Structures are given as structure tokens and as C-alpha cells.
Amino acid sequence: MKIGDIYTMLSEQQKISFFLPIIDFFVFLLIAFTVRFLKSDLTLFTSTIILFMLLMVVFNFYSARFQNRSTYFISVITLIIVLNICIIILQFSLFERFIYTKTGLLKINGLSLIYLYIRRYLLFIYLKNNRKNIYILSSSGTEKMEYLIKEKASRRNNWYYMGVHKTEDFFTTVRQNLNKEETIVLINNLTSYTEHEQKNILALKMNGYYVHTYADFCELYLNKIAIESINDEWLILSKGFDSIFLSNYSRLKRITDIFLAVIGLTISLPLLLIAAVMIKIDSKGSILFSQTRTGKNGKPFTIYKLRTMRQDAEKDGAKWASQNDSRITPVGNFLRKTRIDEIPQMYNVLIGNMSFIGPRPERPEFDRELSKEIPYYMLRYLIKPGLTGWAQVNYGYGASVEDSKMKLKYDLYYIKNYSFFLDLRIIFKTILIVLFRKGR
Template structure:
């Protein structure tokens, strides 16, 4: 079967096909599991059907809360992340079903449980894995307007993007002297019909506007009419936000800030996030506490000094708080003041290197989460000295303090460990995206993405 046909089968922009598939697959996973491994107390077919319907709805909802939804060109999970997200969503759904069963004084046998989980996982994971392969067969063809430094910078970045092809560059009289490309379409020398025909001939589906100020009237008219002919238009800032999932500081201004609610802390989402943080942090804290004495002893034997490291950090709305971590550096590491940690930093001890790679050093920060100083997910808290310096050098840097700092964050997932002003600038672009799109669902997706990162020891 040709890849294009397979891609069209998997493609479902509104997700209806995938919802139908998930409901059907989960229903039959439970129904067949109970049929293949008979349950003596569930011989009535109608009861099996009822339980299967409840399970199908629960699983379909919960896997979407974990980010397992509609595979496509902007689907952000890797194969490993999809594996964990599917496993977590399936597991949570089955736990809910077990809880409902306990209310009716019924528990599934081990054989039935194993069969249900295997059937469900395979039916959800495998089709999406195939979809991830085939959905990348055809990239989106785009055009840029106008030619110039902004378009050149975006074109350079898109060289490594497998899901976009720059097929044309639109220009007008302002930049015509700079053009030396066969893919150039001059908006001043061509009629609207000719421009649309040339874009269609190149298979262009979207035009990215790298500049939108002071457009010539003819140019504005042509661009405004493109959506009427099936060609989408998007500003460069919106394009970067939607497809790279970051906020470009070059396009962040008052208009951008006013286009979306600026105070996520005043919404119900913030309250739900706090409840989620408290429950998760409390459970993990209690489960990890028995291991703390051993970790402290190993740290003390490895290097002199207190095993717990305390330091002032900047939190919500710029308020300072004391953060707690297992010590990973020499006791005199910051005797001359705070310094950025770097790769292969000589101040890091042997045990500390392991603790940092596995994120074990951050377990004491769970207490900060319980107290409300921090969240599970959010921008990483910085030292006051660094914050003062970076606020002077990076625009909008103080906006990262509009939400509580976190143990992990969108910037930590998407960008390498930073140790410079430029790194902080790039990470801020991801932090701003997180703040703008704050939701409990996004938090869960970031947590799932953190798991492979910990396993690879990417820190």
C-alpha cells in the first residue's frame, strides 16, 4: 500500500477517527480479555458489555490527559515518550476500573488483568507508532514573505525540520534587489491570480509572514485573499509558537501579551495545579524518605560537608525562598559567590555527578513543592544574583516569575543545560510558551517527557 494512502488513513485533523478507534479498541480489549480468560462471576454478556463501555470511555479520556491524542506533523512525543504516555494512561484507567470494581465487591484475576493491559496497550500504541512514521511522508510546503534577514533566519532554522519545505519566497519592491533565488514570486509584478497559481503549482499550503508592518496595499490585498484559495497565512511569531512551541522574543510585545490572559495564577487551572502538585509531591516524598539516610551517608563519605544544600532562589512574583537539594558539589564550591554549573564542572563530586544525572539530588525540593514555594512543573528557579543580571540583559525575563518555579519544565525538556546569557534567553522563550499555554494537561505531558530524559541521564 503506498505511503500516501496509509497517511490519509491515519490523518484525522479533528481527532474523530482516533476517538472512535480508541473507544472500539479499548472496548474489545476488555471484552475479549474477559472472554478468553473466563470470569466465573461475570458470565452475563450484558454485564461484560457495560463494564467494557465504562473501561473504553475511561481509557480514551485518560490517555488524552497524558497527551496521547491525534498523531500528526505537530505531534510532540517521541517513540519512547509515546510508550510511557500510553503505559501511564492505560495503567491509570485500569486502576480506576479496579476501584469501581471494588465498590461492587469484585476484583479482576491476574490473568485477566495482564490480558486486558496487553491488549489495550498494543491497540493504542501500535497504530500511533505506525502513524508517526507515515504522517511524516509528506512535509508541509510553505512560502515566506518577504525576503530579508527575518526570512533568511527562519529558512536556516527550517533546514533541519523534516516536516516543512520552503518552496517559495514572496517579495515586493522593498526587497526585490536582494533576490537571487528561482523560488521568488514578486507580488508587484504579478497579478493576484498569477501569484496564487504559482503558489498552487509549488504545492504551497501556508505563507509565513516574517514582517507585517507597512505592507503595500497590493501586497496586503493578495495576502488577505490567500485563505480564500486554501492557502493559510501565519505570522512568524505565531508559526514559531505553534510549531516549535516557544515564544520568539523578537515578536513578543504589548500586542502579543494583550492577545492572551496574562495572569494564569488567577484561574481555576492554577488551583488544580496546586492540588496536583501537593498530592504527587507528598506521595513521592513519603515513598523516598526511607532512602534519604543512605543517600546522606554516601554524600558524607564521598566529600566533607553537610549532605543537604540550601540556597536562596527567586520564586513566584519575584519572592525569594530557600531551596533544598542533596549536595552534589564540593562544600566550598560557591565560597566566592554563585556560579553557573557547566558540563564536566570540576566542582561536582563523583557521587554528585550520579545524583545530578538521575535527578536524585532534587528529591528534597519535594518539600518546597509541598510548602507551595515550587511546583512539579515550571521554570527552573534561579539565584537572585543571576536574576538581577539576566533581567537587565534579556527582555521579558521577569515574566517567568508569573508562575511558581518547578522541578522540571518545558525549557528543560526542549533545550540543553544552559550556562550563559544566550542559553538563558533561549530557555526563556520556552518558559514563556509554557506560561502562555499553562494547563494541567501540559504539566502531565512535560512530566511524561521528563521520564526518558532521566533514563538517558541527559542533565
Template sequence: MIRLFKHYIPHAVLLLGLFDLGLLGLAGELAWRLRADQIGIDIGSTADRAGLLAAFAGVMITVMISVGVFGAESLRSMRYATARLLVAISLGVIALSFVDWISGGAHFWRSVLAYAMALAIVFLIANRLVIGGFLGASAFRRRVLVLGAGNRADRLRKLGERPESGFVIVGYIGMSDGPHTVEEAINRSAIHNLKRFVENLGVSEVVLALEERRNSLPLQDLLRMKTAGVHVNDFSSFIERETGRVDLDTVNPSWLIFSDGFSSGRAVSSAAKRVFDIAASTLLLVLTAPIIALFAIIVKLDSKGPAFFRQTRVGLYGQHFDLIKLRSMRTDAEVNGAQFAQQNDPRVTRVGRFIRKVRIDELPQTWSVLKGEMSFVGPRPERPEFVSDLEEKLPYYAERHMVKPGITGWAQINYPYGANLEDSRHKLEYDLYYAKNYTPFLDLLILLQTLRVVLWHEGAR
């Protein structure tokens, strides 16, 4: 994987994206040449159009990221990838056509965009048929050797068997003579020279997956492999990198303390984040005020009770604040006490079901962003009643409050809506990853992919 601004990007995704970027530029150039030839004007130099071609390719790639073209499902399913590509290219052309209309038709001719759209669809689908097939081959995956043969090693095996996995496990070494969960593991005692064994297998990374590390670390073996140029990683760090979450089953306080993350450099990131929040929330409130007002009237007419409702939530450093949303449930929804929303929740009103699906009920939260109680990106703020219970049952739950809560977040784009303790545990793993690694780049990635969640109603309830 490539680490970009503290966030890991699979080699396959990066390579596929670079090919896409080049093909989009080619589609834009061929579309212009085709149209220029039709109307009989001078084609001119490609260098003169470099800025417009870069803008075309950049907008398209941005929309493709937003709708999930580079997601795990798109990498393993051609049908899924094609559907997302069609949506992305259509949205991109619509956006550029709007820009063309605003600028008086001086930049992106709609006729050229029509040709570019058709060519882009053909090129990008062909790219996935030809290049995508090679990206799925084991030659493009990192070769990993696992030290361990217990439950952790078995978890790595299952992770490596996923179609979208970026690594292939070439062997398991049991570091003890006891029974093995992974039956094909080789006992360490059967290998005379581990360094040579690693070199013969072409291993690029070794993962330490011992069940009990106390007084059992194979330090001499690890040192020899490290000095031979092989990357050595521990289980928790490997899981974090490959899954984008912090594994609560194996993480411990010392790992959180000594692993990379929670850097002091985030002061600059926090300042930039706040400037963006103020500017974006002000603009969004101005643009959506008519929509909020309209649906406030509709909510009021649809059911008894106020159009808006306030609810106490836990924010940064555990401080409480009032969250404002458009009301989507009956006024007696919690007459029996606080409870999670459920699938097909009978407490949701007719209008509430619609505004939840398209996320209109979330728009008034922009006011909390402007006041500084929330950010656009961060862990979702929970209610005090739930927080006190979850802090007792889930380790490190309080650490998610070390960053400002958000309207959308890393957990929201990676995990469906949760309504029980197990779901809260999984979402906490993603929240901890965000709290540990957040940068403006990760925030931008989350904001872009929130469009995917909205379009396909992923996580809405």
C-alpha cells in the same frame, strides 16, 4: 494541528495515537480469547471486558507518551520508534502485573498480559510501518503559502524541511521588488489575482513573514484570502504553534498583549494545580523519605560537608526562597563565585554524579512544593546572581517569574541542559510558551514526559 486545552498536537500524532489505542484494545481482546481457549473456559462477551480493555489500552498509551513514543524522533525513525515501543510496553505490563498482584489476580491475569504484550508489539510496529508511512506523506500535511521572501521566509523553509514537520510550503510571494533571500519566490506584481492563485494551489494557511510590517501590510490581499476560508497567521504565532516556544527574535510587546494566552481562567487551573501539588508532594515525601535518608548518609560518607545544601533561588513574582537539594558537589565548588554546571564538571563528587543522573538529588525539593514556594511543573528557579544578569541580556526574562517555578518544566523536556547565554535564551523561549499557555493538561503532559528525560538521561548534568 489540533488545539487541545490551549496546546497544539500534530494531526499525524493524534491519528497515530488513535490507531494505537484501537490496536491495543484489539491486542487485549485477542489475548484473552487465546488464553480462554487454552484453558477451556467460556470466552464471554467483549462488552463484559470493556472496562479492563480500556484500562489496558489507557495505561499503555500513557506509558508510551511518557517514554517518547510519539515524539518527533519516533515519527521519523523506525528503529528509534521500535526501541521506545519495547520499553513502553514492557513498563506498562510490569505496572499492570503489579496491579494484578495487589488485587489478588482478579483483574489482569499475567498469562493474558504476556500474550497481550506480544500482540501489542506486533500490532504497533506494523501500524508504524503501514500507517506511519502515509502520515509522513505530504498529503497529510497542511499546505502553506508564505507572504515574504526574506530571512523569516527562509526560516520557515528550513522548519518545513524537517522530517517531522506537519506542513509543506507550496510557494513564497515576495511582497516587494527588492532582492529575495528565498530565490524561488514569486513577485506579488506577477500575480494578477492572489485569491485565485491561492485557490489553485489548494492552500489551507497563509503565513505573513514580512521583514518590515510598518505601512506594508497587504490588507486587501489578506482580507480576500480570509473571506475565502483560508487561515491567515502571523509569523510569531505560527512559530509558537509549530515549535512549542515563543520566538524571541521576532516577538514584540504588542504580540504578547494581543495574542491568545495569559487568560484569566487560569485561576481555576492554579487552584487545581495547588491541590495536586499538596497531595502529590505529601505522598512523594512519605514514599521517598527512606531513599532520601539513605543517600544523605551515602553523600555524607563519600565527601566532606553536609548531606544537604540550601541555595537561594528566585520564585514567583521575583521573590526569593531557599531551595534544598542533596549535595552533589564539593563544598568548595563555588569558592570563586557562582557559575553554571558544566558537562563532566570536576566539582561533582562520585556519588553526586550518580544522583544527578537519576535525579535523586531533586527529591528534597518536594518540601518546597509542599510549602507552596514551588510546583511540580514550572520554569526551573534560577539563582539571583544569574537572574539579574539574564534580565539585562534577554528580553522578557522577568515574565517567566509570572508562574511558580517547578521541579520539571516544558523547557526541561524539550531542550538539553544549558550552561551559557544562548542556552538560557532557548530555554526562556520554552518557559515563555509555558507561562503563556499553561493548563492542567500541559502540566500532565510534562509530568508524563519527564519519565523520558529520566530514563534516557536527557538534560541531566
């Protein structure tokens, strides 16, 4: 596959997420040359440029969703203020004195401000020139497609939902006014259309229009698998699902898991001791909480966490935890939001029951119920469950069958597109979620 083909397959958000950080890096490097920062100290320069990139992510500068002027102004000013504070802290931590002069800081602030507004203008031009008009060709079962696309288009600056059209009307009237570079045509499985309609759809594809099934659109643009639109044939013929069986990557991931688990448990030991004392003071019961969960290939294992609920939380049987659950103790609520309660699971990672990244392990009794309600549910256990995963960083908390169905869409996307770079994205997004306490 050519590089140009790969670029074309990327969604607008993926292009922005990939290319903008590279551009920002070189622009910030240019700013560093301008203020002669490189002549001062390489350590401070490296720390500052990494910090700048992290802050850009934190303040949502890599989203395809275009901020209005007032929101963008607040984001830019906050970014610059935080950057200055961090630079000052870095200087005193590394050198116990100021390396930057007042003139140097003013140059950094001024040039950064100018660049961020030029960047906003160029992003606006890019999104405007990459407008996507989304049409749905009518067939049985398009109602769910319409709801999803309408909702998603309202949150994308260059997506314009153009409604559901009867195939005959689309090919006789609507098509005449279409710009193929701006048009995405969504269809159901081809079997939903007559032979004549299928030939017209093929003609669209052969003339350079973007034609996607609902399932392919969800994977390509929304980074999830539409489980309601797939079947055995799709699973057999679709690309992906093969990386999980590559022994080299599996070994690398296992080595990484062991290394991170050892480092993580060592560093977090003082935090665990403080948390243990808080749990004992807050409520009666044990400090650690153990529970049976489903592991790789459906094999059960015992998971370990810090206790966050009352000791008698399940006296009436197993229940899903929910937000604002009355069974959660005050200290437990804090531990959950900061994810400190999950630190003991690093032991599960160390002994091989879990990985750092993968689908969250569910309880066997819930799995039995969910596998009856949700098609292909047990495919999520093709790999080891994880501390964090694609579903957790994209969907968050779930406490119902519908939530589990939505999380499965993300879990299957991860399993299908299993890669080192996707793992990196998940780790980075997890760090941001923990730092800003977007708890369960």
C-alpha cells in the same frame, strides 16, 4: 469557537499526540476481546492496557517523525518483547501463576504486530496527504526565520521548506501553482511590508491559505514563544496569560502541590537516607545544599537540594553549572542524572515557595544579568517556579545566555497556555525523562 476550528488550529504533532492514543486504546481493547482476556481478570486487563500505552510513548510511537523500516522494526520487536516480559511479571505479582496460555500470548503478539504495521502505513498516508509546503515572504529580518524553518523541516516528515521569496515574485508566479491546503506562508510583522504587499497578503488569507507571522507559527507549531519577534502590543492583544490569574485553578493547583509533596516526601524518605550516606562517604561537607533563588513576582526564597558539588565549588564566586562540570562529585553526578538531588525541593513546594510545575527558579545574580540581555525575561516569574516545567522537558540543560533565551521561549508558552492538560503533559514527559536518565 467550533470543534472544526480547533482541529484546524492543531499542528500535525498535536493531532497525532491526541488522536493516536485514543485509537490505540480501542484497538488494544479489541485485541483483548479477541483473546478473551476480559474473561480472566479485570485488574490484569487494566494493568496491561495502561502498560501498553506507556510503552507506546516510551518507544516514540506518537511522533510525527516517520521512522525508517529498520528502525521501526527494531522498535516494534523491542516493544513486543518488553510487553511480554511485563505481562509475565504482572501475572506472577497479581496471581502467582499464568493467566495467559501460550496460545493467548501468541495471539496478542501476532495481532499487535499486524496492527502496528497497519498503523505505520496509515500514518504514512496521513502525513503524505497533509503535506505542508512552507514559504517565507522576504522582508528585513527573515534570516533567523529561514534558519529555524530549514532546521525544523529537516526533522518533520511532512514539512517541506520552499525558501524565501520576494513578495512580488511570489504573488505573480509562485502563487499560481499553490495548493492552499498544502501551503503555509510565513511573514514578519505586517509593518515590514509595503501597503501593496499587505493587501496581497490579506488576499491570500481571505482565499483560505495558511498565513502566519513568525511568532504565531512558533507558538502554534513549535510550542514556544518567539521572544525576538514579539513586542508590548503583541503581549497586550494576544490571547492567553489570563489562566494564571484564575483563583479557582490556582487553588486546585496549590492543593495538588501539597498532596503530591506530602506523598512524595513520605515515599522518598528511605531514598533520601541512602543518598545522604552516599554523599557523606563520597566527599566532605554538608548533605543538604541551600541557595537563594528568585520566586514568584521576583521575591527571593531559599531553595533546598542534596549537595552534588564539592564544598568549595563557588569559592571564586557564582558560576553556572555545566555538563561534565569538574565541580560535581561522582555521587553528585548520579544524583543529578536521576533527579534525586531535587527531592528536598518538595519541602519548598509544601511551604509554598514553589510548585511542582513552573519555570525553574534562577539565582538573583544571574537574573539581573539575564534581564538585561533578554527581553521580557522577568515575565517567567509571573507564576511560582517549579520542580519541572515545559522548558525542562523540551530543552533540557542550559548554562548560557543563549540557553536561557531558548528556555524562556518555552516558559512563556507555558504561562500563556497555562492549563490542567498542559500540566499533565509535563508530568508525563518528566516521568519518562527520569526513567531513562536524560539528566541535566
